[in-house]
Amino acid sequence: xxxxVCEKFLRLTGFEETEMxxxxxxxxxxxxKLGLSEHDIRYATEEWIPAHFDIKLEGVRKLLGCLIRExxxxxxxxxxxxxxxxxxxxxxxxILHFYYALKLTAPEEVYVSFxxxxxxxxxxxxxxxxxxxxxxxEQSGISYGCRHCALNKTRYAARRLGIIPSPDVSWxxxxxxxxxxxxxxxxxxxxxxxxxxxxxxxxxxQPLGTVEDEVTxxxxxxxxxxxxxxxxxxxxxGIKVPDEKITEVIRIRQRYVKKLGELNRLMASDPQPLNGxxxxxxxxxxxxxFNLGIEPMEKALDTTINEAKQRVASKxxxxxxxxxxxxxxxxxxxxxxxxxxxEENGVGLTFSEVSVPTKKQLMPPNYKDPYMAAAETWLRRxxxxxxxxxAQLICEKLERYGIDGxxxxxFDFDRWLGSDHKLLARMVEEKTKLPVFYIEGDxxxxxxxxxxxxxxxxxxxxxxxxxxxx
Amino acid sequence: MDIMEDLxxxxxxxxxxxxxxxxxxxxxxxxxxxxxxxxxxxxCGAVPYLICRGGEPDPPEAVLPYMLRxxxxxxxxxxxxxxxxxxxxxxxxxxxxxxxxxxxxxRLADLFEYFxxxxxxxxxxxxxxxxxxxxxxxxxxxxxxxxxxxxxNTKVSNEKLGKSIDLIxxxxxxxxxxxxxxxxxxxxxxxxxFIRLNHSSFYCDLDKFAERLTSIYEQLKERERPxxxxxxxxxxxxxxxSVGDYVVPKxxxxxxxxxxxxxxxxxxxxxxxxxxxxxxLIKNLVQTYYLERxxxxxxxxxxxxxxxxxxxxxxxxxxxxxxxxxxSFEEIYDMESSIVxxxxxxxNIPFLKLESSYEYAREAMGPLTTRIESFIKSIK
Numbered sequence: 001x002x003x004x005v006c007e008k009f010l011r012l013t014g015f016e017e018t019e020m021x022x023x024x025x026x027x028x029x030x031x032x033k034l035g036l037s038e039h040d041i042r043y044a045t046e047e048w049i050p051a052h053f054d055i056k057l058e059g060v061r062k063l064l065g066c067l068i069r070e071x072x073x074x075x076x077x078x079x080x081x082x083x084x085x086x087x088x089x090x091x092x093x094x095i096l097h098f099y100y101a102l103k104l105t106a107p108e109e110v111y112v113s114f115x116x117x118x119x120x121x122x123x124x125x126x127x128x129x130x131x132x133x134x135x136x137x138e139q140s141g142i143s144y145g146c147r148h149c150a151l152n153k154t155r156y157a158a159r160r161l162g163i164i165p166s167p168d169v170s171w172x173x174x175x176x177x178x179x180x181x182x183x184x185x186x187x188x189x190x191x192x193x194x195x196x197x198x199x200x201x202x203x204x205x206q207p208l209g210t211v212e213d214e215v216t217x218x219x220x221x222x223x224x225x226x227x228x229x230x231x232x233x234x235x236x237x238g239i240k241v242p243d244e245k246i247t248e249v250i251r252i253r254q255r256y257v258k259k260l261g262e263l264n265r266l267m268a269s270d271p272q273p274l275n276g277x278x279x280x281x282x283x284x285x286x287x288x289x290f291n292l293g294i295e296p297m298e299k300a301l302d303t304t305i306n307e308a309k310q311r312v313a314s315k316x317x318x319x320x321x322x323x324x325x326x327x328x329x330x331x332x333x334x335x336x337x338x339x340x341x342x343e344e345n346g347v348g349l350t351f352s353e354v355s356v357p358t359k360k361q362l363m364p365p366n367y368k369d370p371y372m373a374a375a376e377t378w379l380r381r382x383x384x385x386x387x388x389x390x391a392q393l394i395c396e397k398l399e400r401y402g403i404d405g406x407x408x409x410x411f412d413f414d415r416w417l418g419s420d421h422k423l424l425a426r427m428v429e430e431k432t433k434l435p436v437f438y439i440e441g442d443x444x445x446x447x448x449x450x451x452x453x454x455x456x457x458x459x460x461x462x463x464x465x466x467x468x469x470x
Numbered sequence: 471m472d473i474m475e476d477l478x479x480x481x482x483x484x485x486x487x488x489x490x491x492x493x494x495x496x497x498x499x500x501x502x503x504x505x506x507x508x509x510x511x512x513x514c515g516a517v518p519y520l521i522c523r524g525g526e527p528d529p530p531e532a533v534l535p536y537m538l539r540x541x542x543x544x545x546x547x548x549x550x551x552x553x554x555x556x557x558x559x560x561x562x563x564x565x566x567x568x569x570x571x572x573x574x575x576x577r578l579a580d581l582f583e584y585f586x587x588x589x590x591x592x593x594x595x596x597x598x599x600x601x602x603x604x605x606x607x608x609x610x611x612x613x614x615x616x617x618x619x620x621x622x623n624t625k626v627s628n629e630k631l632g633k634s635i636d637l638i639x640x641x642x643x644x645x646x647x648x649x650x651x652x653x654x655x656x657x658x659x660x661x662x663x664f665i666r667l668n669h670s671s672f673y674c675d676l677d678k679f680a681e682r683l684t685s686i687y688e689q690l691k692e693r694e695r696p697x698x699x700x701x702x703x704x705x706x707x708x709x710x711x712s713v714g715d716y717v718v719p720k721x722x723x724x725x726x727x728x729x730x731x732x733x734x735x736x737x738x739x740x741x742x743x744x745x746x747x748x749x750x751l752i753k754n755l756v757q758t759y760y761l762e763r764x765x766x767x768x769x770x771x772x773x774x775x776x777x778x779x780x781x782x783x784x785x786x787x788x789x790x791x792x793x794x795x796x797x798s799f800e801e802i803y804d805m806e807s808s809i810v811x812x813x814x815x816x817x818n819i820p821f822l823k824l825e826s827s828y829e830y831a832r833e834a835m836g837p838l839t840t841r842i843e844s845f846i847k848s849i850k
Contacts, residue, residue: 141808145825146801147540178572178596178768179801185770186805190812199770203593203606205570208583224602387580412540415573415801419538423577423584426536440539 001028001038009045012055014065014300027068030075033163034123035132044127052336054275054318059304063281064126066296071122073291074113074164081165086110086237089164091151091180092117092287093383094173097253097374098230099289101245110239114288115164116155120444121284123154124334130445133157141190142183147413150444152183159192166194169236171229175202175384177416196236200229204416208388213360213379219367222375230371246370250377254364256285256294259301261357266308267350268401271317272325273308276350277339280331283355319343324404324465325350327397329421332410332443337451338458345462349407354383356397387420391427398432405465406432409439435468437461473686478666481673481713484519485558491517492562497622500560502548502578503569504736504766505594505607507755509745510615511567512634512676514622519559520672521548521566522737524712527829529554536581540799543828544710544736545574549581560587565621567614569594572768572802590617598760598769608756615752631751637676638745644683645671645741651690652730653787656697658690661706661729662719668738669713701728702849703788707780707810708795709767709803710736717830718795721839727846731787733780735766767802776806777813784819791820791849793842798827820849 006024015023031041054060081087085108090099092114099112124130130150137153138144140160158164172181181199188195202222212218234240260282267279282301285294311317324347331352332338339349361380365373382390398406408425411418422438429436439457441449480487488498497516501508511518523529529550530543537546551557560566566587568579571594582589592610595603615626624630645668651658659667667686671679704727711719711734722729732738743762746754764779765772783789792814796803807823814821822845824838 141805141812143804143808146799146804148801148804179805181596181770182768182802182805185773186809189773189809199597201595201597201603201770203570203595204573204576205579205591205593205610207589207591208580221602221606228600228602388583412538415538415541415799416576419541419573419577420580422534422536422538423580 001031001041005038005041005045006031009041010065010068012045012049012061012064013068014058014061014063026072030072033075034071034119036127036129040127040129048128049126052277052340054278057274057304057307059300059307060278062300062303063278063297066290066300067118067122067126067281067284069292069296070113070290071118074115074118077111077113077115078162078165080111086239087165087167088112088233088237089167089170090114090289091155091172093176094171095226095374095378096286096289097246097249097370098171098226098233098241100249100252100294101241102239103289103291103293104245104248105241106239110237112289112291115158116151117288119154119158119163120151120334124445125336130154130334131447133161134445134447136160141186149177149179149413150442152179156183156187156191159187159195166192167196169233170195170197171200171233172197173200175200175378177414179415198229198232198236200225202384204386206386208386209392210386211389212385213376219372219375219379222378223369223371226374227371243370246374250365250370250373252294253286256298256301257357257362259298259305260355261362263301263305263308264351264356264401266305266312268325269312269317271315271321272319272323272348272350273311273317274304275318275339275343276328276331276348276352277333277336278304279350280333280352280355283352284333287354319346319348322469323348324469325401326405326407326465327351327353327356327394327401327403328407329353329409329411330417330443331355334444335446338410338454341451341455341458342462345459347462347465351397351401351403353394353397354381356401358393358396359400383417387423387427390420391424391431394424394428395431398428398434403434404469405435405437407437407439407461409437410441410443412440413442435464473682473689474663474667477670477674477679477682481670484673488517488519488559489562497564498559498562499565499567499618500563501567501569503571503575504740505569505571505759506567506592506614507611507759509631509634509638509755510611510618510626512637513626513631514618514624516564516618516622518672519563520713521560522672522710522712523547523551523557523714524710525715525717525828525830527827527831529556530828533581536584537577541577542574542800543797543826544712545578547712547828548578549585552585552587564588565590565617567592571596571766574800590614594760596768596770598765599771604756604760607760608752611752611755628751632747635745635747635751635754637680639747640680641671641676641683642739642741642744644680644687645739648683648687648690649731649741651687655703655788656695656699656701657728657730658693658695660697660723661704661732662716662723664729665711665719665732665738666716668741671739697728698726700850701726702790702846703728703730705729705731705733705780705783705787705789705792706795707733707792709797709800710734711795712737715828718793718824718826718838718842721842722793722846725839725843725846726850727791731783731789733783767806773806773809777810780810781813781817784817789819791822791845793845794821794823796823796825798825820845
């Protein structure tokens, strides 16, 4: 692979010239492990990324750079393990406090990651090259036809392909789906007996509309689950984390969430200053732990906020003034063409529901105990809770940011996160009277639906939203 | 056997009987899944009704405006029958106790609630080996007992609960005895009949049912064997054969095989484990329902234990081939099938995976029949 191809790519993704001598060889090695060819990198540099990301903005380039750094770091996990660093994996959605607290306590002794998510967002989002991973899994026990989750397939494939090692602990959270944790059991029984797992679950048994973060018994149950899980994890890897570290993570997280809130407020400006994808990508450190820390992302976020402010002040945006804004349940960050296609039709896919905090989410927790606080924080989010409460949160967000409509879907593979969308669509539409849509699809991979197949649907939705606004 | 057809008929006409019971102010309690102990329902003088129908293509389709397409047709069917007006019992239920163990069943509970059907949920934590989870399920059963007491205005005393446990233990014993007759070669009863018999046990008056089962058992011992000596002995494994979904079991036996054992998580009365009748009876229910029975596929860890149990069945019942019957888009069973397939390969046991979306139109039946016939022939 020509060196200049790597350099151009790294330059595009916000790396400094001074970093090139050290980083080009690292990126080269990582590309080989990940299965990226010179053609793939050239395509990403010259066509895909410029077409889908607002690379005029320094903050966006730095953001992409953070994702690349983490992915390169991921490809070194085998080496870390050989050097005795403890490997801790997990799956999303999970409470990240504990992963970050581990890093705060023993930064050099532990490696944390949700490998499937990084690989999916980077390999498909930036390179359009996730398919070999999916096919590897499908040829080896996780069938294509059953609509399994691309994340689970990718995690399994990454292990099969030797990109990642067996973890010392994969702390898997079945708070949401069943398939995620069971995939770890599958990997262990079918492929890798060294794949060690700890499972944390909570039954979805709350009646529709229950405000779950206010049910003390439920918060307590979740807190105990977390405490037990974290105790197991610490014992397994031999690292003791003081409670203050968790409290510190909560403080850092709150600071980051506040900044995301500021970005969201800016996104609500007219004209919309940035592509909706950007806001969603900045949410990633709250969805998966960054082994290299949240700080680089925070710096990129600060830069982006400043750039967004400048655009708002000069009344510049990615869409014309008056263009409608939609909220999507989860922004398809691995498929940036989807938000782009909405924009091409004059509508912003501006907000990702999971990235937009409610008023309550911005408030500090009611509990001093770090586990109770983490549990309460988690139950304030829409991912785990019952559909009735979730619909209430969505309605609040739609109202708060003056959003013109909601798009559900792109989660047809997910028997939890996607399985209530049709019901949610009804509940939200009944309450808000806003236009609400459902699109069957997959936010991680698009082998089953091409841009052309979705174009008509998106054009129609865009027309309806624009007409409703007139 | 006439007596068996009688039972099936009684089960089929259950809605009329339940209507009569309702008119006499008896509460009728619907429930989903294997973790809602009928014992509690009987103990408060109510009548249970297992919501477990399937095998028809229209009900799962009917629910699509409210539910994701890639959900289990079994879960979708339960609401689908209601939406299509094809289930006369659900609208008259005084309460639905919805088991919440996996995503499919939880969404089913959501829809019951959304359609304003009186629903109470019972959480079943899949991380079942933790004390915390056991306590959670225990608390769930305790709360269910209180809820049922309130609804029926009947105190569930230890004596009443003990009696209902005894009664259901008797049914389990009888079903177990009948099932064990299938160790004979050839067996006096196949899986098609046994599954229907097992299903009937959910929809009959249990006292009378026990008498009939005893009689069936005696008749079966003397019965002329309906299967040939060389009929391959099949283990039918997977998630569920729901009430009415008899196409696959029948095809297996029409093709010359005989189902001598089932390894199914739902829809079957789990007869291999009885509930103790001494001490804290709720604790006993937890012990049997949650801890002693073979864990369902969703439990974690679960698969290793399940496969060890399958191997034991294969040995005990001298199984010639395993047919894995799963429903479309049941992601957990789909993954498990790969593991079972690998394990069967290692044991040199022929394995066939079948998947159904309850679509048994002529176009679907042809290939399905061919696959089953070929499999049976290949191991004959």
